[in-house]
Amino acid sequence: MKKLTHKIIAALMAMVVLVSTISFTVDMHYCGNTLVDVALYKQAKTCGMEQQASNAVECSIMAKKSCCTDKQLTFDGQDELQNSFDKITLEQQAFVVMFYYSYINLFEGLENNVVPFKEYPPPFLIKDIHVLNETFLI
Numbered sequence: 401m402k403k404l405t406h407k408i409i410a411a412l413m414a415m416v417v418l419v420s421t422i423s424f425t426v427d428m429h430y431c432g433n434t435l436v437d438v439a440l441y442k443q444a445k446t447c448g449m450e451q452q453a454s455n456a457v458e459c460s461i462m463a464k465k466s467c468c469t470d471k472q473l474t475f476d477g478q479d480e481l482q483n484s485f486d487k488i489t490l491e492q493q494a495f496v497v498m499f500y501y502s503y504i505n506l507f508e509g510l511e512n513n514v515v516p517f518k519e520y521p522p523p524f525l526i527k528d529i530h531v532l533n534e535t536f537l538i
Contacts, residue, residue, distance in 0.1 A: 423477040
């Protein structure tokens, strides 16, 4: 249960970091007070009223004012999460190298398994103490 909780929390934290660093743009097209189209990362489709208004300007002397509006919302992500390794001091570099070296050496095994009592024989069994005391491991 504890491992599952840790995995879920780690996944949620990764998603929070991912969402906070992404920047995106939402483009909306309104015709009057009615929302016609919403687009993410691209231009929203229009309702075609701009083409009619431009044709009316070309064809007649009086120009009609367009009732359509475009709104664009931009969400900027964070850039502070990018680390630059050129700002690390000499002491920090030495610490990282020593930590890495000591961590890797933890998992190195011995070439030979050394058993210090290999040459000594086991003691003679005079009485079977477990049977005498009736203590058995189950």
